[in-house]
Each structure stands twice: as C-alpha cells, then as structure tokens.
Amino acid sequence: MQVIHHITDLRHALAGQPRTAFVPTMGNLHAGHLSLVQQAREAGGPVVASIFVNRLQFAPHEDFDTYPRTLEQDCAMLREAGCDIVFAPSEAELYPQAQDVKVHPPAALADVLEGAFRPGFFVGVCTVVLKLFNCVQPGVAVFGKKDYQQLMVIRHMVRQLALPVRIIGGATWRAADGLALSSRNGYLSPDERAEAPALARALREIEAGVAAGRCDWGALEAHAMATLTARGWQPDYVAIRGQADLQEPRAGQPLVVLAAARLGRTRLIDNLEMAGAG
Secondary structure, eight states: OEEEOOHHHHHHHTTTOTTOEEEEEOSOOOHHHHHHHHHHHTTSSOEEEEEOOOGGGSOTTSSTTTSOOOHHHHHHHHHHHTOSEEEOOOHHHHOSSOOOOOOOOOHHHHSSTHHHHSTTHHHHHHHHHHHHHHHHOOSEEEEETTSHHHHHHHHHHHHHTTOSOEEEEEOOOBOTTSOBOOGGGGGOOHHHHHHTTHHHHHHHHHHHHHHTTOOOHHHHHHHHHHHHHHTTOEEEEEEEEETTTSSSOOTTSOEEEEEEEEETTEEEEEEEEEOOOO
16 A cells, blocks of 8 residues: 655556545544445545545634544554555645635535534535545545535535546444444543434434424424433534435435534534435
C-alpha cells in the first residue's frame, strides 16, 4: 500500500486507471470505514482512501482543532483491509490558496436538518469532495449511509455537474448495543457511552409506530424528542422525511427518520430507513 501526500504523485500513481474506487474519510477510522473499503474493492480497480480533516466543513465553535488525527493507525487498518493507496494531503497541498471557489448545493436539500444546525456544512463538504474527485478521478466512490443527508447531497452534486462517478451508499455499522459507529464516539465518557444507544432506540420506536400504521408523524417526532430530553440529551431534531428528497413525507412513499442530539459535549447523528405508511 502506498501513502501519498501530493496531488501530482497521486495522479502519476493512478495514470491509466479508469476504474479507481474511492473512499473519502477524515481519518480516525473504525469498522464502518473499513466496510466501505471492502465495497470499493468489489468495483475491481485500485482502491484509494483519502484522509483529510476538512476545515471548510467545521464552524468556528466546532471540533476542527481537536478532531483526532491518527494517520499511522489508520494506515495500518487500511493496509489490512486491502486499500491500495492512502491519499493524505496536507491542508497546504489541498488548499494552497484561500478556497474562494465553492460548491453551493440547493437550499431545499442542504439547508434543512444538518444544514439548519450547521450552516455552511454542506458547502464545505461538496467543495472538498469535488476537489478530491478531481484529484483521484474515480469511477466509483463509496459513502456511508450514517451520514444520510451528506450522501444525498453528494449524489445530487454528481448528477447536476455530470461527474463520471458512480456513488455507492454503504450500510451503517453498529456496535452490539445498536450505537452507530462514529469517529466521535471516542469523545463519550463511560456513562455517556452506556446511554448513547438510546438514540438508535428512539429511531426504532418510530419505525415500529410507522410499521403499525401510524401517520401522525409529528407526534412520533415530538415523543422521541421529549424522551431523549428527559434522559438528559439535547436533541437538535428527530425528523421523518421522504427517502427520495428529505422533504416532508407523503403517505405510501419510502421514509427515513433522521436524528441529531448532544449527549454531554458530544453530538451524535443517526438515521433509519423504513417503509412508508398510509
């Protein structure tokens, strides 16, 4: 496995490889990331994983400076998973000048849910992903479904800009108690880690209600928010949306319930796809 830090070296290594499969990450990897690498391997070409903590998607009060940087450990895990190239550029390499050309996804998709609570987040995500696509020039890119809205925003960008990249969504990996794996789970104290699966349970309760035929979606959302608040969480949202566009749900369409909530100082997100009701 090669570890490459410069764009020119990466392009030289990938010259003549139209089937490259790409897994972009911010590092501090876990089993969920490695499952995306396994999916990328199924594409049949070389597999590139990037490790880059992208300043553009962090607000000034967020954890850019303290986000774990574990490059040596990450490379060992990626080597074991069968990755061919790790692209780990410095900030100066990827942003040699102030990045004043940015990708602005549509407000209807990107300024709701996560975008409402993290203004500018998806501008930063789309800008860095497009730039990484230009560096790697993959035929396939794999993103985890845990970041459900991010996956939808990226797919929309690829369609709108006619990028020759097939986007694959990888299933959310969970611990035995149901907690979605996340690089930020390491911020949790032992007591918070024991409480953290309550977020996934709240989503499963909504799924059970929808499966039982309930269409009072607002009441289901409000109950989940109140339950989490009573347990000491600070929920930002619990929202039932249409899978196709993340807009208000309509009877009979496939649904997804998405949630974000703080537990102590750690903000966790999760989602669950489900069949429609009504």
